[in-house]
C-alpha cells in the first residue's frame with residue numbers, strides 16, 4: 154500500500170463542512186453514530202470502510218440527500234461555512250447547488266449533452282444570456298475533460314455516450330452550478346480502468362477549486378486521489394487523518410485490519 158500513497162499535503166486549513174455528533178437513523182436502525190468530521194476546503198477526503206458501515210448514508214447527510222428517504226432521521230449538527238445546513242430556513246435545492254453530488258451509476262438526464270450541463274445554471278438563474286450559458290457549458294465540459302469528445306454533438310442525447318463519458322457529463326453537470334463541495338458516491342464503480350483513470354485525474358484537478366468527498370471501495374483509489382481519509386466501521390467513524398498516515402501507520406486496530414484485508 155505504501156508506494157501507492159501520494160505524498161500530497163493538505164494545503165489549506167479552512168473548514169468547509171463540520172459535523173458534530175451526527176446521528177442517522179432509518180426507522181430504528183441506528184446507521185451513523187456520533188460522527189465528528191471536518192471537511193477541509195480544496196482537499197479530497199475519502200470515506201472508506203466495509204459494506205454497510207454507513208459511508209453513503211453519511212455522505213448523503215452532507216447535502217441533505219437523505220431528506221428524500223421518509224424513514225431517515227438525522228440528528229446532531231452539520232454546518233457549511235459555519236451555517237447549520239439543517240436549519241428550517243435552508244432550501245435543500247439551493248444547498249445541493251453548493252454541495253453537488255455525483256452518483257455511483259452515471260445518471261444523465263434524458264436530454265441533450267448541452268442541456269444536461271445547462272440545466273443547473275438555468276434553474277438557479279446563474280447566467281443572463283445564451284452566450285453566457287454557452288460559455289458555462291463549454292467551460293464545464295472542458296473541466297470534465299469531455300469537451301473534445303462531444304463538441305461536435307452537443308445536441309445529441311447524453312444517454313448516447315459511453316459509461317465513462319456519461320460519468321464525466323454528470324461531473325460537468327454537477328460543477329455547472331459552481332459548487333463549493335462535490336460529493337462523489339463510488340463514482341468509478343461502473344467504469345473501466347481507462348475511464349476510472351480519467352475521472353481520478355479530474356478529481357485531482359477539481360480540488361484546486363473546491364472540496365471533494367469521495368466514497369470508495371477501492372483503497373488504492375483512496376490512496377491515489379485523497380489527502381485525508383475517514384475509516385467507518387459499523388456506523389462509527391473509527392479513524393480520520395491524513396491519507397498517508399491512515400494507510401501506512403493506522404492508529405486503530407480495526408483500521409489496520411481493514412486496510413490489510415482482514416475485515417470487509
Ligand SMILES: Nc1ncnc2c1ncn2[C@@H]1O[C@H](COP(=O)(O)OP(=O)(O)OP(=O)(O)O)[C@@H](O)[C@H]1O
Nearest residue numbers: 179182184202203204205206207208209210211222
Ligand atoms: N434507503 C435506506 N433505507 C433504509 N436503510 C438504509 C437505506 N440506505 C442504507 N440503509 C442502511 O444503513 C446502513 C448503512 O448503509 P450505507 O449504504 O450507508 O453503507 P455503505 O457503507 O455506503 O455500504 P456500501 O459500501 O455497501 O455501499 C445499512 O444498515 C443499510 O442497510
